[in-house]
Amino acid sequence: MARLSTGALLRYLRGNVEEKATLQVLGMKLIDNKAGEDNQNRRYRLMLSDGKNTFSSCMLGSQLNSLIDNSELKENSIVRIEKCMCNVIDRQAGKFVLMIADLSVVVSTADKIGDPVVLPLTNISNNNLPTKSEPQDDIVVPNTTAPASKTNVIRQGSNVLPTADRLVNGKKGGNTNNTNNNNSNSTKPERIFTIDIWTIRARVTNKTAVRTWENARGKGQLFSCDLCDETGEIRATAFGSDCDKFFPMLEIGNVYYITKGTLKTANKQYNQTNNDYEMTFNHDTLIEACTEQTQIPETKFNFIPISEIAQRDPNSIVDVIGIVKSVSDIQRIVGKQSQKEFTKRDILLMDDKAKLSVTLWGQQAEEFDGSSNPVLAIKGAKISDFNGRTLSCLQSSIVKINPNIQEAHEIRTWYDNEGFEMDVEDLSTKTDRERMTPFKTIGQITSEQLGSNDKPDYITCKAICLMIKKDSVVYMSCPAENCSKKVIDNGDGTFRCEKCNASHENFKWSYMANAEISDSTGSQWITLFRNEAEALFGITPEEFGQMKSNNDEEAINAVVTKAQNNEKMFKLRIKIDNYNDEQRLRVTCVNISDVEYVNNVKQLLVDINQLTAS
């Protein structure tokens, strides 16, 4: 039976955020946001109860808004806090915000439990952390409404500060050591205090050297660093004197409380963190080292499959993980422009679908030990389009060997069990034609006049097969190997091939199917030959030909119908050619594959970001 975790709210505010407490939602309020119409970023503030106390500065992560939208999470719901953070706004004044990064709804519809009172915020900074709930105080859900214990969870003798809410209401808290008043209407919603000052507790995962800059706007110095906490990451930069002040304070790997700073939209072109904003440290910024133990991850990776690098734009920045298949020796080269000498080392990195060459530079190259096929995780490598696709690490790239993260364990297991004997597509040896199959819509075939160059254009589009010319799916072709020329039935049991200039005793069925495919932007007739037609129909040309010989209309209809109306990825070769003095667009399908929706959506997001960035 679910129980509320008595005392959990105080423990959270004291920093014991690892606890997965069961709490009741006594109130929720949509917070006014400046971008009022921005439905994505709307924020709810919850009043949570642990059965004994309530705390109403609990911000619900916006990714959890759907729980409210679908009424799974509502007033009096009982929830389990899966992940939260305590944001200290002003420790002395007892201003805290509990950020709910993840929760699960234990009981959606419930009655109010107990008679909790507003949590008096004591000197939370005392280190005497209760680490587990007190079972004797647990309140059974849902069939008891026993009043909360008379004992306040706050330690005897502690300095009790007024609650944040009381401060907002303009009252002095005084000694509220025993605030447990069963008559108090503690569910009365308090005003939220304005969160115009924030504090994050974050780990520095990367830091640049101090660099000087000079351009038309002036000159100066700067450094930047990447910060991450349990919920995300952000890049921060300091200029001028702020640079002098903060550079020596921040050390890679350490955790800091950072208060105040300017936020601006991130320039995705240069910012490899997964955040729409970036931070500038300014005169008001306060940075304080955090010496407590935290669960803040070392580095936040946003891995993409290696195969997806083929679809991404050159020069874009990605995170990848893979097995080091092989490693080159150190090479020394001289830069063309700079005339400086660089050292480099190439690594062949593979996952379950593809492999490619990754270049490390300088110290990273020299110190790299790739023996015994380690897992390599790279954050912030640049895609280069030399020799197909390769990756190049930057000074800012984070390269981790055998990191202790889930994805690394998964790929290790895969490689040791089966991957070691697999071969996968090599993105770094492909010809231009093979790799240049960007995602496009059918409408773009016309709008971009694809196929009008000397070389054919190759695109990949997500489309549905609308119609198939079912009478001309297969034809009788020359049985000779490497010849698929249509044969003429001599009527005497032999079949003439003009190409081989010979008559054969038999023929073979070959595919040449015509299909109309469509997406939201248009439709296009395409031709499919053996591999692609076989992928579309799911049967061999011989099987199809047999049905045709048997005049088995019903079977043919069944096969054709099944091939229609499915969404697939069509890789197309597009070329205008002359046929009987007439120009016509030939669109040949060169590959059909299933839509990988996760990758497809990621690609769409990349496209959308590029549209909004420009």
Add this chain to the structure above:
DNA sequence: CCCCCCCC
């Protein structure tokens, strides 16, 4: 307010 990151 930077935004360069190398070579075949």
